[in-house]
Amino acid sequence: xxxxxxxxxxxxxxxxxxxxxxxxxxxxxxxxxxxxxxxxxxxxxxxxxxxxxxxxxxxxxxxxxxxxxxxxxxxxxxxxxxxxxxxxxxxxxxxxxxxxxxxxx
Numbered sequence: 001x002x003x004x005x006x007x008x009x010x011x012x013x014x015x016x017x018x019x020x021x022x023x024x025x026x027x028x029x030x031x032x033x034x035x036x037x038x039x040x041x042x043x044x045x046x047x048x049x050x051x052x053x054x055x056x057x058x059x060x061x062x063x064x065x066x067x068x069x070x071x072x073x074x075x076x077x078x079x080x081x082x083x084x085x086x087x088x089x090x091x092x093x094x095x096x097x098x099x100x101x102x103x104x105x
Contacts, residue, residue, distance in 0.1 A: 054076065061068040 058069055058072060061072050
């Protein structure tokens, strides 16, 4: 790790820019670049909490101002359409890059 005195610009430079990415993870030695069992809960937690948070936001928007729900739904629809477009493009390009499969008559 680089000391503050060695940073370009002296003491005014940001201290974390030159640190390795795993320096602040506080994982046991040797596990800095590996998947750990404690991180396995993140995906299911996000899959549950994201829709719950979205519904909670819509409820609060209705409580604050009824018409705000329509604006939020429109914004969520635009984001969903953008995600769908990106996903379909990735799948189409992946199919184009994969070798053709043989179909037997």
